[in-house]
Amino acid sequence: MKIDAHQHFWHFDPEKYSWISDEHIRRDFLPADLKPMLKNVNFEGTILVQAHQSEEETEFLLNLSAENNFIKAVIGWVDLNSEEIEASLARFSENKLFKGVRxxxxxxxxxFMTDPAFQxxxxxxxxxGLIYEILVFPYQLTGAIALAEKFPDQKFVLNHLxxxxxxxxxxxxxKQDIQQxxxxxxxFCKISGLLSEAGKDWNSSDFSPFLDVVVKSFGTERxxxxxxxxxxxxxxxxxxSVKIVEDYFSAYSEEDLKKVMGGTACEFYNIS
Incomplete structure (x- = not known):
């Protein structure tokens, strides 16, 4: 099964989504916008990921997943610093598509990942049985490493390299931090957010040195x-977005390509 392991939906609100600076995406994006593009590249499902820190948004994403069967898993948000964290996790986990938080x-x-309350x-x-998705800037990788080392039985996945x-x-x-x-x-690691970070001025070859590092560090199986x-x-x-990654892995075996383009995601998120 081909899976896009990282995408978002939102009803745009300039206050909630203040981090969105590009005027072209400061609008609503919903399942009907993505569905034809998935079909065009033969993707059968997606992992829907939070973009705002509120339980209200998590509920919104879970409701969308109930209405759109191509959404195979939801990564939401809960306040990990809250004393009520277990109650929130128990409530959301009643929905089998709720697979983790970010x-x-x-x-x-x-x-922030080294804060005792957060940990x-x-x-x-x-x-x-929930995943934690690591979204950090490069200077915060030290905290991500410390978190992964402290919880060796917890499943983590790095977003956007x-x-x-x-x-x-x-x-x-x-490179050293990624290897560590x-x-x-x-x-695990998502090869995601390449174009989000690169902006309009890029060549496919720009990404290859970075992909070389993550392939060597994680292997195609992660x-x-x-x-x-x-x-x-x-x-x-x-x-x-799809072509950059598929072209890079064209030099690898078909089995490796299948892992990266869906097989690993199906296993990691327990998608049948």
Whole structure:
């Protein structure tokens, strides 16, 4: 099954989604907008990911998943610092499509993943079989490494390769941090957000040095494609997001390509 492991829907609100600066995507994006593009590239499903830190949005995403069978899993948000965290996780986990949680990095400061209250919340996820999705900037990878090492039985997945600067060669620090994070076998990585970070001025070859690092670090068995649509529209079309990754892995075996383009996501998110 071909799976887009990272996409978003929203009813645009300039206050809630203040991090969205591109005027072209400061509007509503809903299932009817994405469905024909998925069909065009033979994708059978998606992983729908939160874009605002509220339980209200999590409920909105779960409602969309009930109405659209191509949504195979939902990554929502709950307040991991809350004393009521277990009650929130129990409530959302009643929905079998609720597979995990994420924090939007724009709403967090510094090494938030090393905060004791936050880590206490993360410690509750495994009890519900839930994933934590790591969204960080490169300078926050140290915190991600510490989190992964502290909870070796917790499933983690890095989003967007930690948002490096694709206009330059990969920094030595980023490469070292990616390798150290990947040394934790409980951590997977999404090849996502390439066009979201690159903007309009890019060539496919710009991404290759970064993909070389994550393939060497994680192996194809812990990598999964994600478009980051509609944020990716800031840099190019949906088809271009797919083509960049498929072209890169054309030098690999068909089995490796199938893993990256859906097989790993199906296993990681327990999609039948």
């Amino acid at each position: 924090n939007t990095v724009y709403d967090e400061k510094g090494e 206490s919340g993360v410690s509750k996820l495994a009890n519900f 930690a948002k490096p600067d694709f206009s330059k060669a990969p920094s030595e620090q980023w 994070l990947a040394a934790n076998k409980n951590v 990598l999964m494609f994600g478009s980051d649509w509609p944020v990716s529209l800031s840099g190019g079309s949906y088809n271009e």
